[in-house]
Amino acid sequence: MAELVGNVLVGQSGGPTAVINASVAGIIAEALNHECIEEVYGALNGVLGILQEDLVDLASESQQQIRALKHTPGAALGTCRFKLKKPADFERVLEVFKAHNIRYFFYIGGNDSQDTADKISKLAQQQNYELRVIGVPKTIDNDLPSTDHCPGYGSVIKYIATTAREIACDSEAMGQGDLVSIIEVMGRSAGWIAAGAALAKRKDHPNDPPHLIYLPEVPFDQAKCLEDIKRVLKRERFCQIVVSEGLTDSDGNYVSADAATDAFGHAQLGGAGDFIKELVENNLPGVKARLAKPGLMQRAAAHAASKTDADEAFLAGQAAVKAAIRGETDKMVTLVRGDTDHYTCETGLTTLSDVANNVKKLPREWINEDGVSMNFQFLRYAQPLIQGEVAVPYDNGTPSFARLDKVRVDKTLAAYIA
């Protein structure tokens, strides 16, 4: 493979995670090792920044700041949910790449982002513009195919499991046997995050909280839910529920506002957690329900991130650069679990087009028969992903995060209206 001399461009896309910046750090750190890489640029707000030629010079950032990216939440380069559609947009991307001699493009994101990367790569090939494109997986949703798990997932479930265990201490202390404590977590289409709350249970203590986990994979049934809760309240001092925001009924409708209107004759704003809270309060006399909705907290909780996850996110960034230098393109880095009992993780590659059009479901056989708890297969899968704690530096009592200088790369093209 002939050495390809040129510049690197890194972009971030989709919802941030606690460790997406660790992948940027991995890319920058590895890029410094290769002389064929001349400049390392970042695109501000993903493809939006590429269209607008809003690029920053990452090589001019201090090493402290790049190191600090490993524990900084959000997306330090900015991100976007913009999806390239028009042929003119793709042409513009190539125009910007050519103007800045971008020969290596690393895009950190989920399905849509990998689809975008794939299309950019194919256009470059059509135009005989030598470009190596490697995707880096990122999503708290853990729904990318071909990779054992996704950077971002381990940290969100470590945080949710920690939170579930802490709230359990609080609820148990009240000791009145009439408290239902609900935590609504992210996950529009799959229950990966809610399932992760099961890690709050101690080994061989299946009755530990969370007592009930409601997943999008199992159609929600109000009557069964009430029976589930009554059963737990009979046995335990309180009932802890973790519910996925993407809960649906047997018709596939989200359990939320409209469903509540039908059931109780008044409109309800809010999601599945609010619904279950209402369900309890309206049907179980004397039982109190408390709801926690971490919302954006869960994907930004760098202070409680998994070291395994942050390390793998960094590793995935490094692997992307190594693969591109080797001559690979049109690939996404994958995480590959070793097949021994002792958890190990290496990186692999899959084709971008495979990722772009598939999602990985939470296996139905990892959910117990009762529909509200996870079995040992899930626990064996998820437990290694939350091991270790990231050492976040604190300054004056709060976590100290990276702030990039974002020195702009001079624009050379006319402005573009997307």
Added chain:
Amino acid sequence: MAELVGNVLVGQSGGPTAVINASVAGIIAEALNHECIEEVYGALNGVLGILQEDLVDLASESQQQIRALKHTPGAALGTCRFKLKKPADFERVLEVFKAHNIRYFFYIGGNDSQDTADKISKLAQQQNYELRVIGVPKTIDNDLPSTDHCPGYGSVIKYIATTAREIACDSEAMGQGDLVSIIEVMGRSAGWIAAGAALAKRKDHPNDPPHLIYLPEVPFDQAKCLEDIKRVLKRERFCQIVVSEGLTDSDGNYVSADAATDAFGHAQLGGAGDFIKELVENNLPGVKARLAKPGLMQRAAAHAASKTDADEAFLAGQAAVKAAIRGETDKMVTLVRGDTDHYTCETGLTTLSDVANNVKKLPREWINEDGVSMNFQFLRYAQPLIQGEVAVPYDNGTPSFARLDKVRVDKTLAAYIA
């Protein structure tokens, strides 16, 4: 002062905090130093446990477990919201105390709990039963008078400030200038907790998030709120709001369900955060609103507790025992801040009756003229309280908390029906 030989009883009362167990640990650790103390008992679920003679032998717990209390959330002895009212209930308490030779009673709680402790003490005096009663302050609400601040407060605001800063990283990354991110925090009658979010701002960066803090101390005005938000969105990439659940309008009504019905013609469940989310979505076209409601998470977040707070909670427990041994009674331990620039904290004492009937308000002069931000006086007050991080041990990826054996003390009395 003649030496009083007998047993100790410790109880916890009201809502748990991240550090209420540290006060229990302080009491037990100090009690071991004094030979006049024979047994150290805990009351399960506060006064409920006393009425039922549900006592546990704390001296039989392992030292590891007592040490682990310093980082364990919830209330390890159990707590309650039960308020003693009937004279017969107070008589029963004394009967239980006499049956178990309780001569030192330490009650960890807020206003109501200190009121209970005061009444128990007075009844003992009437009956010439020698008993020393010392209260230990505890509340995330920080509303106890006579003490500079309350154990529990530093940890909750450290967590909220950390969360606000992390969510800010996430929101800033989206970079679209049309995002309002709302965090609803606890605080029914005072804005102490919401105010603490201001600690997420870096020094000398008044425009840092959180951009708007809505407090119960400032009557809520919808039109002004919308103007506040528009002003921030014009200046910043997003608008972060922290709102106290106890927000009220100019008539003193809670900003929640009913208010929303008036404003938008449909019922709304949920509190002040939901209300502002709706307000934004209904009045600012194209602007998205996201809501995080940490709920019980915030008072249970031991994994992110303030070391200063945990140390002071432990110190307050120790001080209670020392004071009782010295012969003090009918007092509550207070935290007394030194008057130098370098933060120092010692303990003092106040009379229980002073605490029982007063609340400490967030000073109006600590809130800026704009009504939505805190000035340097608040920051100078609050900043020292969040310093340092508690080193929580992790086991297999989640925090490891104390679990007491709770060896029961034999009952000697007939059952009591409260």
